Amino acid sequence: MTAPAVPADDVGVRGAEDADGGYTAYVSGRVTWIRRTAYLLCGDWTAADDLTQQTIYKLFVHWAKARRAESLDAYTRVVLVREFLAERRKAWWRRTSLVAPPDRASDSGDPDGGLDLRDALASLAPRQRAVVVLRYYCDLSVADTATVLGCSEGNVKSQASRALTTLRGHLEGR
Incomplete structure (x- = not known):
């Protein structure tokens, strides 16, 4: 004899979490982290929201x-970064890249420094x-960063070196 079927409305929260294998709980707990990381990649809250949704x-x-x-x-970080990079490779991105004004001042004691850093990252x-x-x-090691990006550790080191040189040059000019 089989147990009677429970209507979907009576499943409850625990049943819903079991039905989706913990997806809802995980995403609910990590959406802020995903969105912040997406913002650092994009430099724009609207684009970060789109990237978070993707x-x-x-x-x-x-x-x-x-x-x-x-x-x-x-796993989530790999998906996020690969979606970001794939988005930047699309031809429409190069045509429609907009620069938005800063969303808010930095929380640090030097609001101009935060804006300068955002400009430098952009x-x-x-x-x-x-x-x-x-x-x-994200405080990843060189090896972990290489894994996320799907490249060699040497490539990560050279990209980091070039990026830091660009950032220093951009910030020293201020």
């Missing part, structure tokens, strides 16, 4: 694979920007 969608589509990953955060090429965000914001 990342969450890709995560949903590949959730069975994602939850088997050794580190779900690492001046970097997409892969250099991705390297800087992964290495210095």
Whole structure:
């Protein structure tokens, strides 16, 4: 004899979490982190929201694979960065790249310094920007950054070196 079927409305929150394998709980807990990292990559909150949505969608589509990953955060970071880089390779991005005014002043004691840093980050090429965000914001090692970007460790080091040189030059000119 089989158990009676439970209507979908009576499943409850726990049943919903079991039904999606923890996807909702994971995304709810990490959406702020995903959005902040996306902002550092994009430099624009609107674009960051779009990138966050794309990342969450890709995560949903590949959730069975994602939850088997050794580190779900690492898997999510790879999806985020690859979506960012893929977006920058599209021809329409080069035609419609807009520069928006800063969203708000920096929380630090030097608001002008925060704006200068944002301008400097915006001046970097997409892969250099991705390297800087992964290495210095996400605090990944060279090897982990290379894994996320799908390149060699030497490439990460050279991209980081060039990016830091560009950032220093941009910030010293202020």
